Amino acid sequence: MRLDKVAADRHKFGLQPIDVDTRVVHRREMRETTHSHVNDSDVIGREQDKGEIIELLMQQNPNDDHKSLSVIPIVGMGGLGKTTLAKFVFNDKGINKCFPLKMWVCVSDDFDLKQLIIKIINSADDSVFLADAPDRQKNLNKMDLEQLQNQLRNKLADQKFLLVLDDVWNEDRVKWVGLRNLIHVGAAAGSKILVTTRSHSIASMMGTASSHILQGLSLEDSWSLFVRWAFNEGEEENYPQLINIGREIVKKCRGVPLAVRTLGSLLFSKFEANQWEDVRDNEIWNLPQKKDDIL
Numbered sequence: 387m388r389l390d391k392v393a394a395d396r397h398k399f400g401l402q403p404i405d406v407d408t409r410v411v412h413r414r415e416m417r418e419t420t421h422s423h424v425n426d427s428d429v430i431g432r433e434q435d436k437g438e439i440i441e442l443l444m445q446q447n448p449n450d451d452h453k454s455l456s457v458i459p460i461v462g463m464g465g466l467g468k469t470t471l472a473k474f475v476f477n478d479k480g481i482n483k484c485f486p487l488k489m490w491v492c493v494s495d496d497f498d499l500k501q502l503i504i505k506i507i508n509s510a511d512d513s514v515f516l517a518d519a520p521d522r523q524k525n526l527n528k529m530d531l532e533q534l535q536n537q538l539r540n541k542l543a544d545q546k547f548l549l550v551l552d553d554v555w556n557e558d559r560v561k562w563v564g565l566r567n568l569i570h571v572g573a574a575a576g577s578k579i580l581v582t583t584r585s586h587s588i589a590s591m592m593g594t595a596s597s598h599i600l601q602g603l604s605l606e607d608s609w610s611l612f613v614r615w616a617f618n619e620g621e622e623e624n625y626p627q628l629i630n631i632g633r634e635i636v637k638k639c640r641g642v643p644l645a646v647r648t649l650g651s652l653l654f655s656k657f658e659a660n661q662w663e664d665v666r667d668n669e670i671w672n673l674p675q676k677k678d679d680i681l
Contacts, residue, residue, distance in 0.1 A: 420552050422490035424473035430614070430643075431607030432467065436474050439598055443475070443548065443578050444484060455570045457579040459589035462600030465644030468582040471600065472550050475580065485578070487547035497556035499564055503534045506549065506569070510541040535568050542572030554583040559591050566592075602641020611643060612636045615650030631662040638671055 442458050460468045475481060476488060489509035491502065504526045526534070549569065556562060569579070581592050589597040603611065612632060613622050622629065632653075639645040653662060 419494070420469050420490075420492040422473055422476050422488075422550070424470060424477060426474065426477070428614075429470060429474050430611045431603040432471050432474055435471055435598065435600065436478070439471070439475050439580070440478060440480060442595055442598070443481065443580070446576070454594065455566070455573045455577055455579065457566075457581060457592050457594045459581045459583060459593040459595075459597040460600055461583055461586055461589045461597045463642075464584055465642045466600045466602060467643045468584075468600055469552055470643070472552060472580055472582050476548070476550055481548065484576075485546055485548040487542070487545040489547060489549045490552065491550065492552045493554045493556070495555050497554075497558065497561050497565075499561060499568075500531060500534060502565055503531075503538050503568065507534070507537050507541055510547075535571075538568060539572040542569070542574075542577075544574050545572075545577075546574045547577045548580065549578075550580045550582075552582050554581055554588055554592070555585070557585065557588055557591070562592055603643055603646070604641065605637065608636045608639060608641055608643075608646050609633060611646045612639075612650045615647050616653045625657055627659050628657065628662055631659060631666055635662070635666050638666070 439458065439460065442456075445456075460471060462468050476490060481488070487510060489506055491505045491509055493502065504523075507526065508523075526537070529537070579592075581589065583589055583592075586597070602608075609632075612635070616622070616632065617625075635649055636646060639649065649665060653665060656662070
């Protein structure tokens with residue numbers, strides 16, 4: 387009877403149902419647009435990964451084919467620090483010398499070809515004054531694909547570049563090939579694309595080299611990261627009663643940096659043992675994990 391009344395009220399007030407893709411909305415709420423800046427001192431336990439990816443970026447393109455465009459995927463579950471690792475590589479001094487042009491584009495859910503081309507053009511042109519940016523953006527939005535691909539070709543012409551495509555979710559190969567072909571037209575010899583994604587199938591679709599499979603941090607690196615976020619520098623020495631509890635919390639994070647950082651931040655400036663024990667013993671640790679989930 388109560389449900390019938392609710393239904394009647396819906397009609398009385400002229401309310402209409404609207405279909406919403408809650409999966410996409412949820413993912414966009416979880417993920418903000420990324421940027422390329424990182425302080426090297428904030429990155430813990432990724433020196434070896436950085437070295438391996440830089441080695442791949444410095445390699446000659448496969449089969450000595452100077453016309454090919456190498457695509458190197460970084461793959462791992464959410465929260466492992468794929469974006470942070472890509473930033474770590476992107477800002478390396480050796481990479482700056484090797485690639486005169488560097489571009490960073492956050493792809494996320496929306497793999498709209500026109501908007502991605504605009505983002506790449508904007509990232510390639512860092513000489514524009516901020517005051518001119520709104521008008522310039524309007525002009526780009528008004529252009530059709532033919533005009534935009536000409537703009538893109540002019541930006542990339544004869545420049546050896548590194549393009550980072552961060553947080554790729556698109557599994558439509560037609561869309562990817564369309565974008566790749568447009569980028570390829572202006573690619574100088576040795577140009578590279580670095581992709582971050584959670585999906586092994588996307589990495590296989592996009593990659594021309596073996597994927598770099600990102601693993602969790604070691605227990606000691608996880609602890610170092612936790613201490614950095616849970617205490618002011620050197621402060622942990624004043625609270626020995628929290629150290630053992632903290633190490634048990636870190637062990638439960640299983641090397642996932644986002645989990646370590648989040649819980650460290652949660653416990654910052656909290657110095658009562660029972661507050662730390664509440665986190666350690668919380669029932670949320672017992673919840674079932676779905677694929678690619680992060681607590």
